[in-house]
Amino acid sequence: MKRFTLNAMAAAAACLFASSTWAAATIVIVNGDPANVGFNDPTVVAPVGGNAGTTLGVQRLNAFQAAANKWGATLTSSSTIRVLSTWEALTCTPTSAVLGSAGATQVFRDFAGAPQAGAWYGKAQTGKLTGSDPDSSTADIRARFNINLGKSTCLSGSPFYLGLDGNHGTAVDLVTVLTHEFGHGLGFQTYTNGSTGAQLAGTPSIWDFFLKDATTNKLWKDMTDAERAASSLKSGKLVWTGAIANGAGSTLLQQGSPALTLISPANIAGTVQVGTASFGPALSSPGMTGEIMPVVDTAPNLGLACGPLSAANAAAVNGKIALVDRGVCSFTIKAKAVQDAGAIGVIVADNVAGSPPPGLGGADPSVTIPAVRISLEDGNALKVALSKRTRLHSNVFANLGVNLAMRAGADASGRLLMFAPNPYQGGSSVSHYDTSAFPNLLMEPAINGDLTHEVTPPFDLSFPLLRDIGW
Incomplete structure (x- = not known):
């Protein structure tokens, strides 16, 4: 088995803050924040929208756990999934902001029981497929969220809504954003560089076995770097070939x-x-x-x-x-x-x-x-x-x-469209559903106000795609 570390993990001071267990999977939120910051913020707040926390830090944790609960109740894995999480100052202007990010910390290939040889799998999925944590010293997913959202210098007037009921109004629903970002960490992404087309250490992601350019009829795994870079810019022509997600889309999409x-x-x-x-x-x-x-x-x-x-x-x-x-x-x-x-x-x-x-x-x-x-x-x-x-x-x-x-969101052959704008959008291109999808999908590049917290049909297509890649 070969591995590749994607992120340097500053986890020495991190502590276990909360966890939940379900019949399907166990997902643990690991608090990486220092004292009085983020999850540890002691600011007194009133309960809101089903979130019973009475401090800002606890309400944030409860929202994280609600997103983890949704995925935990959906996935099947005997290996605990750990999400190292922090609240940080991310890129902001008064009219725009990076809400947060999350992704796999490590990827693995050619392990015993891998459904596809010669393909990278994220750490959480590798644990699911092998039945054990492939690196117990490292969290599975790294998540960072914007601590300044809603301030005058950071998407002014649009803070995170910490309620759990979806009644976010003009605020940004944190549970929705978290559920989206955790989806990336679970494998809703390619580890191939879409901008240059270069594969990670010369090996395709499992994602690339299902991603096809409809103009050349080639899968990403079979392309040259130049062909992949060109394909990432073909809006309306970059499609998903997985039978499970496409089958669900044939009834869910308008x-x-x-x-x-x-x-x-x-x-x-x-x-x-x-x-x-x-x-x-x-x-x-x-x-x-x-x-x-x-x-x-x-x-x-x-x-x-x-x-x-x-x-x-x-x-x-x-x-x-x-x-x-x-x-x-x-x-x-x-x-x-x-x-x-x-x-x-x-x-x-x-x-x-x-x-x-x-x-x-x-x-x-x-x-x-x-x-x-x-x-x-x-x-x-x-x-x-x-x-x-x-x-x-x-x-x-x-x-x-x-x-x-x-x-809406599929091509004439019923294949789901993937987000492939020109020019390339780092962090968004290729690893999302296309914005033409309707109803709006959780794993589009933008968080739409009408989204629910669901990840399965008849509401959403996030989990069907993960099933295609082996979840």
Whole structure:
């Protein structure tokens, strides 16, 4: 058996603060805080939302234990899982903050009973698979959480809610964040560097045996470093192949996903990710099908549509879906300009690289046609297809609406989408579900206010993925 230590553990002064035991697993929270800090803060507080603690430190511990209880009641392991936890000053501004982080402390490969040879497994999962702690001197998971959250310099006005009932209002629900981060420590992550594509010590993570690039049809374990780095930027094309998670997603995720579906010619047919608009009618099914025509009113080959269209452009887009470029004026002005020229819908091509495409902001009740944004890359590809058009026809047809053949957060083949934005987001890319999932999932890169504390269907897909990798 080979091991690799991921984090230096400053555990010499840590003490066992609390533990709980369940029929499925035992998870222990290890208090690594100094006196009067974090879990040891003696500040007197009133009980809140089912959290009966009467000091700030004890309430924090109770929230940690509630998250541990949820995972402990879900997992099966005869090896105690220890989470070394501290409250620290993490990166903050008045409008943004790192809430916390957690991850495996060590990874192991080629141990007796490993379901997959030549693959890294996190320490907690290795203990589950072997039936004993592979390194009793080291905790399984390292967790750090932001002690300054809610102060004027750290996401001002949005502190952690320490209640256990989910009634967090505008505050940040600590139990939800903890449950998410503990999920990473249990194995909801790859140990391969997604930015460079380099495998840890030349060995793939068990995660990489299930992660596939839909454009090359290659699993991450079979790619070169360069191929993995490129794959990590393919929003909407990085998918999970595990049968358990995908099977659960086929019933949990909402049927129908907003999309631009290219119909013809055959060589461009497929689905394009879109950002939806805050104005105009919501996308629907069967949606709006029509011929796409570009607006060309600014050199070189740009269509800004920031004012009334010329007679030639108006004739080109009348009765069709107009393609315009982002820039100079608001999205609502562009939409109104092509609507006034008779367009039945509008596609805004981004002018900066990046994916997935953000939504279109703005408000104008006079806009009555559907509008979406597509990425710069997809916009350029669409322009190539449109380059052989006549003055009035392109023969490029598409549907702008909700694609009922897809579920929100999965591809057309029913495979769950993983978070793969461009540019790469360290700490978020690859090791999360995609933000297109709906209902929102616990293991997306952002903590959404409508999440529950659940990790299993019919509420969530966190545990099904862990089952795919061997839990």
